Amino acid sequence: MDHEDEIDARGRAMLADSHPGKWDEARRRLAIVRRYLRQPxxxxxxxxxxxxxxxxxxxxxxxxxxxYAGSAKASDDVASMEDVDPSVNIMARAVESAGHSASPAQIYRTAAELSRVEGRAPPSRKSVRTHVANTLAGGSIAERMRLNxxxxIDRAVLDLDVRHGTGPSEAAQLVxxxxxxxxxxxxxxxxxxxPGTDQAAQMADFDDIASGRIALSExxxxxxxxxxxxxxxxxxGRxxxxxxxxxAAIRAVVGLRIGRVALLARVPGSAGRREPVAFDTACQVLDELLLPYAVRD
Incomplete structure (x- = not known):
């Protein structure tokens, strides 16, 4: 894409709210909007x-x-409080009761017991796993993962296919x-x-990181x-x-998805491939989506 299609901060924020399959087209349209807004x-x-x-x-x-100009905000359909599953409250209490270092299985058993006491049907194991991932995101990960x-340095497979130029698309991976x-x-x-070894290794070559103990998963x-x-x-040296x-370490920070991009357990097969996104577009939107999870002084 040429310079006319560059994404500014407002454009990145707008793309971050949309589905990945629409990022490239939304980027093209925003470039046209910018040209229009510059016209007298x-x-x-x-x-x-x-x-x-x-x-x-x-x-x-x-x-x-x-x-785009900021004079109006896109409106999203927001679920009302009446639509919230009552089991969410029980799951939150189960996390608090079992402790943040408890496993999803332990939290599920606690939630099932709380539900039984209140005469409710227990939440599903899947809903507990989802709630636990989102609730515990960003907490004391070292304690939960038992890492000294x-x-x-961790790697996540994203539910996103990216392409360079006219080359074949590949599943995006985030280190x-x-x-x-x-x-x-x-x-x-x-x-x-x-990711290439050189790419990943360069991420550890940073003063604040190199001075600490760096963990890799075998x-x-x-x-x-x-x-x-x-x-x-x-x-x-450490x-x-x-x-x-x-x-797992990345999910402990962001939960099960980054914006509308899910984190997958494995690289999807060719049958499950999605419409690819230009690599540059994906990089810029992911930069925006990860801002809330960055270290803040």
């Missing part, structure tokens, strides 16, 4: 011309221009340096397919390869080898 002539005829370029009607184009380390004490993302990098054949371990040990499912 904003007559109905001019708006109609730009709306045709964007492939949408004039009313929708006006709405998009107002939203300051940071972890993060996770601050285990503060429950935050220190650094991150998106890759198309598996369950991850990509990040815990011999070259990667040697690179991290050489930069920090490598800690733990064992956790790939992506």
């Amino acid at each position: 002539d904003r007559s109905a005829a001019m708006a109609e011309q730009y709306a045709r370029q964007a492939g949408i009607g004039r009313s929708l184009f006006y709405w998009l221009a107002r939203t 380390a300051d940071f972890a 993060c340096v996770v601050d285990l004490r503060r429950g935050a993302i220190v650094r991150h990098r998106l890759s198309a397919g598996e 369950s991850d054949p990509v990040l815990c390869s011999d070259p990667m371990r040697s690179a991290i040990a050489g930069s920090s 490598l800690v080898v733990g064992r956790w499912h790939v992506g």
